[in-house]
Amino acid sequence: MSLWVDKHRPTSLQKLDFHLTQAQHLKNLVNQGDFPHLLFYGPSGAGKKTRIMALLKELYGPGVERLRMEQMTFTTPSNKKVDVMTVASNYHIEINPSDAGIHDRIVVMELIKNSAQTHQLDTSGQREFKVILLTEVDRLSKDAQHALRRTMEKYVATCRIILCANSVSQVIPAIKSRCLSIRVPAPSLQQVVAVLQNVCKKEGLTLPAELAERIAQKSDRNLRRAILMCEACKAQQYPFTPGQTVTEPDWQVYLRETAKIILSEQTPKKLMDVRGRLYELLIHGIPTDVIFKSLITELGKSVDMELKVRIAEMAAKFEHQMHNGSKVIFHLEAFIANFMSLYLHYIEDGVNAMF
C-alpha cells in the first residue's frame, strides 16, 4: 500500500486542487502543441512536481505514467564512473543531476546530448520533441549550469527541458532568461485544510476541523508534509480527536532545540556542543539551507526587530560564503558564533539600560 501522498496525487491538470487559474494557463500552453523550456520554482510541497507530471500527461497522454527506473553511467574525463538513477517513460526522462555531486556538469551535458541527438521517426502521431526533466536545479554547480545553458540552445529542435527548483536565487540569470519561469506558491492554510479533508474523505475517515487546522499550521504550508503528518496521526490514534498530538519531523524538533541551546548560553563551550549537533544534522543529510532557515526563524523569535535585520544579513553573508567555500561547517559555525556575540551584546545592553 502506498502512502496517501502518492495515492491521492492529482494526475491531470483538471483534477488539481488549487492554483486553478495557473492550471488553466498551463493547459492553454500545452494545447498549442509546443512550448518553450520551463522553469518551475516554489517552496517544497507546493505541487511543482505534480503540475509537471500533469502537464506531461496533457501533452503525451497516459503513456507518461508508465515509468521505468534506469541506472545511467557516465564517465568523467578522469575516467571515473558516475552512476545516476533516472526515471523515464517513452516520452520523457527525469534525472536529478546533483546526485553526481561535483561531476554534475558531465551528467547534464551527456544526458541531454544522448537523448536529444535522436529525432523522432514518426512525427505525425506524436510530438516532435522529448522532454528532459531536471530536478533540484538550484543545487547544480555553477559549472553545470553554464554547460546547461549552452546545451539548451543547441538541442532546442528535439527536446524541451523542464527545470524544477526550490528557489531561483541559485539559478544563474542566463538560464532564467532562457526559460519560461512558472512560480508555484505554497498553498494557503485553507487550501491545505481543504485538501486534508478531501483526502480523509476518500480514505473514509472523518477529520475534525481543529485537527486539520493544526496539522496545516505545523506543516508550514507544505502540503506533502501535511498529508504525511495526517497519515502519521491516523496511525497513532483513530478515531481522531481534535487535541491529539501532531508529530513533526525529527530534524525540525532537533533544530528548534539547537536554537534553544544557542539562546541559553553564549560561550565557546556551548558553541562546541552546538557544533556536535550541526555535525549530526549534516550527517543525516539535512540541507544547509534548511538549517540556516530554521535557525533564523527560531532565533529571530526572541530578539527585537533591529537585531532580526542584522541576523538575517549575517546569515545571508555566511550562506553566500558557504556556497563559494567548500566546508559548510565553517560557515554554519561562524554564523552561530557571530549570533552569540551579537546576542550577548544585546542582552548586556538591555541590562545596562535598566540601571
Add this chain to the structure above:
Amino acid sequence: MNWIQPKFTDFLVPPSKKPKLENNPSIDKKEPISSVTEPHKAVKCEESRLPSKPRTRNDLVVNKKKIEEIESWLNGVKRKGRTSILLLTGPPGSGKLTTLKVLCSEMKINVIEWLPQINSRTFDPENVGFYQSMASQFDEFISRATRYSNILNAMSSRLIVVKDVPNCFVRDPSSFHELLANYSQVPDVHLALILTDVPLARSLFPEHIKTSLPLTTASFNPVTLKGVKDALKKQFPSKCAPYIDGVAASCNGDLRQAIASFEFLAKNGVVSTAKKKSGESKGKSGKEDFIDIFHGLGRVLYSKREADGKLVHDPVEIGESFTSSPELFTGMLHENYLNTFSCVHDVAAASETLSMADTLLNDFKDSLASRSLSLVIASSGFMLRNSAPIKKFQQMNKPRKIDNLLVEFRSQFSDTNVLLDTVALGRLIPSFARENSYLLSQLGKLK
C-alpha cells in the same frame, strides 16, 4: 659469469692504509660497484673531513634510550640464523649512521656500506651486455655482501648499511618490497636502512610491509641544542667559544651542518658579529626551518605575545609553511580552536576569518598565492583575535569527515526534500515502516 669480477676493493687497497681490524672495523668499507678498470680510486669516507669522530658511545650526543634501542637490535644481529631489518629515520645530521657505526665497532660487527656511484658504469651502446640496472646492482651487492665474507674477519657478524636507497626503488616501491621479502627468507642477513625523508620512508614501508617483514624501526630526533653545544665544545675546545651559541641555534639540530659551519668560521678567521646575529635570529643563514603541523597549530592557537603586545611568532610565516596541505591546516584549526578561546566575541571574529579563508581557498583553488593568502588570513585571524587564550594542554583532534547518510537512498526519491519529509514522518506510518525497514534503520533518528 660476472660474479667472478673482483668486487671488494679492500684487497687492492695498499696495505699501509689498512686499518687494524680490532680497533676500527667500521672503516672496513666495501665499495660495492667499483669499476674493474680503476679499482684504486674511491673508498673515501665522507665523514673523514671531520676533525674527530665519536669513538665510544659516551661521545655520542644521541639520547641514551635510542642508543639502547639500537644496541638491543644489534645484539640480535650477533646471534646466528636470524634475519632482521632495521629502519632508521630522522633528519640529516642527527647521528643515525654515526651511532650505528660506533655501536658496531664496540660490538665488533662488520659494517658493509652501500655507496651508490652514479658514473661507475655509463651506458655503452657498443657493449650492451655490460650494462646493469641500478636495481640489479643493488641486488647483487646485497647477495655478495651476505654470501662472501672478508678474508680478514671472516667469523664476525656482518651488517649491511644502506644509506641511500637507489632511486629506481623510490619510483617503484613494489620491486623493493619484493627484494626485501626475498632477503628476509635467507638466514643471517642483516640490513640497516637509513632514510632522512619521512614521506619516502612511508612510501617505501607502508604498514602491511612493516608487519610482514622482520622490521624494527627507530626514528632519531634532531640533536638537542645542548647536545650540539657539547659536541662543538669537544671538537673545538679552544677557539671560537663565543660563537658556539649562535652556530648551535642556527643549525636546527643538524650536527653535521654545525660542525661544517664551525670549521668554515675557523678557517676564515674573520668571525664577524653578523654571523653570530644571523645565527641567533634563526633560520636565516641555514635552511628554512620546517614547522610541523602540530607546532604550527600550537603557535596559532596558543598565540604568545611579548610584553609590548607584539606576537612572538609571525602569522605570515606560519601560514605560508602549510601551503601544501591548506585544507588539513584549516580543518585542524577549526576542529581545535574552540578549546583555546575564552570569550565568545573573539570566537565570532575568528570564525569569520576562517569562513573567509575557506571561501578564498575554494575560489582560486590552484593558485599558490590564494592558498597562502587564505592560510595567512586564517592564522592571523586566530592569533590576533584571541585576546585571552586558555593555556592548558588539550588534545588536538583531527577534522571530522561528514558522510552523508542519505546519499545511498537519494535515488529512490525524486528530490531531497521529499526524502526528508517521507523518512521523518514515514517512520510513524506502519505500512511504510514495514516496507522500508532497512532504509529507516540505516538513517537512524536524530536525538
